[in-house]
Amino acid sequence: MLRVERLSKAFGGVQAIRELSFALEPGRIQSIIGPNGAGKTTLFNLISGVLAPDSGRIWLADRDITGRRPFELARVGIARTFQNLQIFFNMSVRENVMLGCHRHLERGFWRCLVRSPKIARSERACRERADEILRRVGLAGDPDAPAESLAYGALRRLEIARALATEPRLLLLDEPAAGCNARETKEIDALIQGVAADGVTVVLVEHDMRLVMNISERILVLDHGERLAEGTAAEIRANPAVIAAYLGSTAAGASDAA
């Protein structure tokens, strides 16, 4: 589904990603972990088009998508959430999700200007779809409420809802459980599994090792912008290089929960 070849990105003197290559299988849940500064969010930014790589190529299902802009990538099926929530706080809960439908909507300028019936119909369908997705992520409560009225954990789910509305083939989740308590994390866990069951390829960047170990079919470990290791949860847990670089104290936490 996703193939990355010799990707590199530097900021000033800092080499954030260094000649990184890996491939992701379709329809699986995969995680990317690594110590802080390993380049995980930078990698997401590169894949979602927010940043352009210095060198290297990215493929989505045999289509070269290197250097394409974010909205173009959304249209070929890449959606993402953000580490530091990028919710539209100036809109309602439902409108946030409706924005996700954007690329599927009837939206010609002149039609919008005169409020043509086609637009009205398309909007209605979008509303229904948004409500459906909200129900699915567990936010059916009050769709007209302002987005800022939601609790933190709910906001994370709202971002996922918005991403789902774009009907992605590849979903990038940047720390979806960050700042969530145990119950909220469990809900996110179930949500992600449900999404993957629908055939969406899910990639997580996460620090919550319980979630990672529990949910991932494959794990990629990054350190200093390079690939350190790749394998199943069990393999990664046992990999001495990984433990040395990163898992260290949290290895105990992971085996407690397992």
Next chain:
Amino acid sequence: MRANWRRPRTGGLLTLALAIALLPWFLPNAFFFDVAINVGLAAIVCVGLNLLIGYAGQISLGHAGFFGLGAYCSAILTQRYGWPPTLALLSGMLLVGVLAFAVARPILRLRGHYLAMATLGLGIIIAIVLNQETALTGGPDGMPVGRFAVFGLAIDGDWMWYWLVGGALLVTVWLALNLIESPIGRALRAVHGAEIAAATAGVDTTRYKVLVFVLSAVLASFAGSLFAHYTGFLTPDEATFFRSIEFVTMVVLGGMASVFGSVVGAAILTALPQFLTVFQDYEQVVFGLVLMLVMIFLPRGLVPSLLGYAARSG
């Protein structure tokens, strides 16, 4: 908590239509008609400008340049080349649209102060050109402008102008409301709310920013053309930096992201200086204070703040 998200759209439009229809019967003399017509013209500019500033979250400190260009286009084409006024008006809109489109992409890549400075620079350059090209524009001394006519019907006198401008304002507001409540409007608000998220969700953010920039410029040109024919005499003062700030103040005062707020803001800041001529010397003092106080204490502007207050207590 059900937030008062959308003003009842039909209610607002109806109120405006009613106000426009009933007002002239209450206006005692020509002076009041003049104020009302100027309010209407300013409001058209502000509704467009608000789409850019309030909804899309950009800024323009040079919109008087587009206003002035539209005005001078109409003036020059009708006076020096004998074009029919409606054609001249449409040509002005086209010219301004093309210019705005040409500069929009490079300008809208900028953010914050850089964007403000770029729009300001553009507006000032336009004003300087209008001032200097005396042969064409009459320079600082200005130039006369003939009457406006729509399909041969000459627009003469207060009442005709009032209905023309009032009607134009109503249509502008209707179109603006349609746009805001459409997927394009939602995309614009998303760009304002979290631009990168909007982009990754599939919104071509640059395209929409350019769209709303060009649209607001074209509206300003339209109002400028009408203004030129209405006042009958045009000077480059209509395109200055001060005028641009006046428009921005109206938008800010009335309410960012509020179409009716723009009308209210335009009304207050056009009418008040006319009636408070006593304070002529203090006009700038008051203006400056209004700007500062509104932005500090009522950053969302009058109409949204009042509506929010009403929703909370009602």
Next chain:
Amino acid sequence: MAEFLQFLFSGITVGAIYALVALGFSIIYNASHVINFAQGEFVMIGGMATVFVAAAGVPLPLAALAAIALAVAVGLAIERFGVRPARDASVVTLIIITIGASIFLRGMAGVLFDKNFHSLPAFSGERPLRIAGATLLPQSLWVLGTTLLVALLLWLFFGRTLTGKAIMASAHNRLAAQLVGIDTRHVLLLSFGLAGALGAIGGILIAPLAPTHFQVGVMLGLKGFAAAILGGLGSGPGAILGGLSIGIAEAMSAGYLSSAYKDAVAFVIILLVLFLRPSGLLGRAAIDRV
């Protein structure tokens, strides 16, 4: 050659004033990421206040100091009452607030002073010097000399003194600065006051050469801002480079091309800079962190 030098001299002279204004912009921007659109009014206050205080019988040097003090006070007031209450507002809001402040100050100047043009006597006489066929007024030397001195003092202040370094630290990371005990409110006040003084000094220096007026701050402020962006917002050397560049470019195009479009030069330059290299000559590009 003489002609070229003539234009060069006048360009450098006015460029030095732009540089002082630009420095004021950069100092405030560095401390707070706010663009103070009222910067030009400090220049106006410098000139106008000196004129009026001197007219009241106060000897010129004291009048000048009073004017500088007034400008500093105004700067502090803008920070305290205009900027601080809106500290966390959006960029657009802050821009509009400082624009409002500049309009307010202009209006007050028109009321408190008057709306006429005024001039100051040259500091050391009006006998022009002749250099390679071009004339140079002694006042120009005052302008250049003072600007260089000010630049040097600022360089020492920001580089060598603790307070100066504190301001730079606050600019880089407000939270970190607060955590190490720097009172960032004082830093902001200081930068506004400093910018006020710089602007006023510029206004006093240029008043003998170009008549001052209550609206003189508008164009000076805008061109100074253009100079700051040209040189790179936040860069001191950039401000000076930008100011001189714009001054010289203006003089040259007025001399060789058309004097009518002189004012447009600064803005054409700034549009080009913003389109091609927004970070300016010596500035660093900004990065959006996601």
